[in-house]
Amino acid sequence: MNESVAADQGGQADRAAQADQADQADRALKSKHRAMWALGDYPAVVTEVVAELGPQLVRACGVQDGHRVLDVAAGSGNAAIPAALLGADVVASDLTPELLDVGRGLAEEHGARLEWQVADAEALPFADGEFDRVMSCVGVMFAPHHQPAADELVRVCRPGGTIGLINWTPEGFIGQMFATMRPFAPPPPPGAQPPPMWGDEGHVRALFGDRVTGVEARRQALRVDRFERPEDFRDFFKATYGPTIATYRFVAEDAERVAALDAALAELAGRYLDDGTMEWEYLLFTAERAGA
Template sequence: MSSTDNTMPPEMQALKQKLKTTWMAGDYGHFAKFLEPDALAFLARLNLQPDQRLLDVACGAGQIVIPAARAGIAATGVDIATNSILRARERATEEGLTTAHFDEGDAEALPYADASFDVVSSLFGAMFAPRPDCVAAELLRVCRPGGRIVMGNWTPQGHVGQMFKVIGRHVPPSPLMASPLAWGDEATVRDRLGHGAAHIIITRRNYAMRYPFGPADVVEFFITYYGPTNRAHAALDGAGQAALRADLEQLWAASNRAVDGSTQVESEFLEVEVVRN
């Protein structure tokens, strides 16, 4: 089981509870539907073999684990959000996926024995935990020697990175919270994971985000269904909400490549592949 020291000062305990509440807000399972095509592309690049064991950290409602299990992979998902785990379990049961397993748990203290998995993935998930050194240690710990850790992390300069910067200007993050976007910096990633790696491959990619409605409605969609935007919006008064909405609408409109009334944005991310030493 986790080697992470779970003794935390009250301030960090309060922050982690707030983060749990944030990720349980909205409806991540519904939110992620429009992101599914490139999530499946990420899964395909994992090149999983039938005898391998997969752990997806911060798994949401199972957007990686469910299709992996459909292919017969023994796949486990773990997430801090209780409602996402319950929905993921429902989906697995509905489809009769006996190789899919889901646990409620923390990326900073994974509830698994050392070297339990052949592949450990996290697509825009583990990067949002507040203590990145704990996350890095846990990802390395549960991956077997010779196994792989594969992360997708938003870059600071990409569209989603810019979106989080907009939100942060309106609702500043806790000073206890390490910037999630540091996971999108190549040097930082190598520093955090390099000591446990035989080698690291980092590739810059673009993630396609396509919505059949315009940028203003995309912002409304994020406010309704995406926990971080939902909670930031709720923390503001009426004038603040209008200002946040206006800034987000401006960002989405500026990044939009569609000309037919829909929204198509490509957001840069780092795809990080670590081979465990």
Template sequence: MTTTRTAQELWALGDYDRVAALIADQGRALVAAAQVGPGMRVLDVGAGSGYAALPAAATGAEVVATDVAPELMEIGKQHARDRGLTLRWQVADAEKLPFADGEFDAVLSCIGAMFAPDQSAAARELLRVCRPGGTVTMANWMPDGAVGRFFRLVSRYHPASGDGPPPIAWGDPEHATALLHGAEVRTEPRRVQIDFSGPPDALAAHYLRYFPPLVATVADLDSTRAAEFERELVEFFTDLDTGPVGGPPSYAYEYLLVSARLPARTAVRRAPARPPAAAR
């Protein structure tokens, strides 16, 4: 039986920081695409342990990092101390951000806000807290890419709860543009290399141990189904490996870079109050 978990409970499982570290280049690329620089007011929504917020702070920007999982932000705070960076961390729901209209010059979300259950509410909030003329920049997994196949595999063993489009719908250009209506939206398919040199079975084991959705999936399966799931996961990463015969392995994920520029004199107003989200 599938266990219902809140977003905070889900992302406290495993150790997502060890998974995010594999694709840290994505956060740096997002910051560069958003042209974050000194003195800018920047919000990172769904920041996790800071793989976009930290490089944004390193530019000299004034950064606020938000997430529903305080455990991840505690890890991010330690990363910031280790790097000598200063930024503010705040627990917040992407569907109801606790900030004023137009408070930030740039709003970022690197594989974060796409997991908010109410996608329309999250999109409105991303736009609302960005100043007129500012930009909302996102990195979202694509439905027809490797991560889309990954989540379809997971859903066969652990069906998602709730209605509405899945998180990876954010990676469809038309869907993302429709959600961010009122802004000038540009999209660009990109790839991020996975920083992992081990064989597919080792990469599968890494995800099974540390990636919260997989930790939750295995916890809800009996031993036979768990073994079947692990076998399919190894097959998935084997197919993903594009390295030469004999190695080393090479893995990459496709994602959609979304850049939404707000009109210079029109701010997006706060949506009506909604109950807290039950899941990320």
């Protein structure tokens, strides 16, 4: 074997090994994400705090009877169930099967018929152009790699179909909550991007580029009256919200850091709480898949 052939084969082996390592790292990262969202009781957050966002997204997407609809990172079906109740043919996909299990029960209670499927938002198991409407309600924003997730949203939407998203903004309350928790949380893995970037219109436009037209993007506020005191918010999210629970677990052995995180979250909530009411800003983004 001459030296050039040997070198080429060695390079191929190195690239294969690097690709395998990257694949293993991605699987490990997704496993952590899946476990994080299974912590606590995220469906309680949906039903008690953000329930109105799902139906609002369904309306913004113009979902109708007979539409083929995909809800990406659907959780327990906050948007998927209202879409199904309109007569749409709905698939609710999520990385965390425990959330889908809750969604099945809720759908049965409401008399909604839809399909529930475990799926990675960055590698959706659906055909190109399969859906008339592709939506995600504060869900796809938590996929660690934004561009692959955006590429998949576009890919599975038919030309002329609608892509609709609701995402927390960086400047709004939930975006600021993540900023508050960041010093207490483990460092993000290489390549992972902050979820609230999906609430920045410029960032989302750049992700989709010229593959979409007719973009409508507006910042709105969710009125939250669930918490009377700042500590009520903090304690509720400590018990129910996966990212918050995971952050507390990371500092659990350090009582001073736990106390500091307690104080920081209460202080943040206090800045937004006014006579028992908070406003949580989000970006409502809709666009048409180009190429119709």
